[in-house]
Amino acid sequence: MPFTTGLNHIATMTADLDRLVKFYIDAFGAETTFEMAAREDHPRMVIIDLGGGSALNVFEVSAEDIVGDRRRQGGRGPIDHFGLAVDSLASLEATRDRLRELGADIGEIQRLGSEWSLFFRDPDGMELEVCCHAG
Template identity: 75%
Template sequence: MPVTIGFNHVATLTADLDKIVKFYTDALGATMTSEMQAVGDHPRMAVVDLGEGAALNVFEVPAEAIIGDRRQKGGRGPIDHFALAVDSLETLQATRDRLRSLGADTGEIQRLGSEWSLFFRDPDGMELEICCHADQ
């Protein structure tokens, strides 16, 4: 049995912190729980609460400091994508609709093993996934 209980946070980079925080707030109902202004060599950052103790720590850096092509597998850096969990297929469908209404690039909901899955991209082009357990 693992000693871990899930992920605490995923850290990511953006050139526009305000845009990304607004996206996650509007799309997923997330809340920004803290913001730090840039100090010395530490960039401006926000902690975005994704629910159930999981967070997204977003660092604002110049666009040229973000290496790779986030739309190309293998060019996304050490984190290819991360997945968020929702409680039901109905919530997943409503989240898909909300993402689309915000202009997000989404795929279709698909069954992957014991999970329903939806892939989408945030405004920076980062690929993410939202999943829920499928009824057996």
């Protein structure tokens, strides 16, 4: 039986962050819960609460950096990574330890808005994330 509690968020990229955030607020009553200004090593980012524990993490990148045909099924779209949810920081720490034991390429647990977050790469090199609510 899985020990994860479901998906935490979907991360996507856009060339116009303000437009996309406004759309989700207007269309779904979503709320912005975290904003991060662009840094040399990270694009501008907003976390949008979609309700029910689900979020959309949106990164602003140049249009040239978005690969694929968004409208064609099977085309590589704007999804960057997905996050798995666990129920506590203790579970996140245990997951980190398990990933280390498996030899996964992992980062450090960090606080992003209202979440504790751990990024890692699966055996194919795909970046994924494990998260839990902080507090």
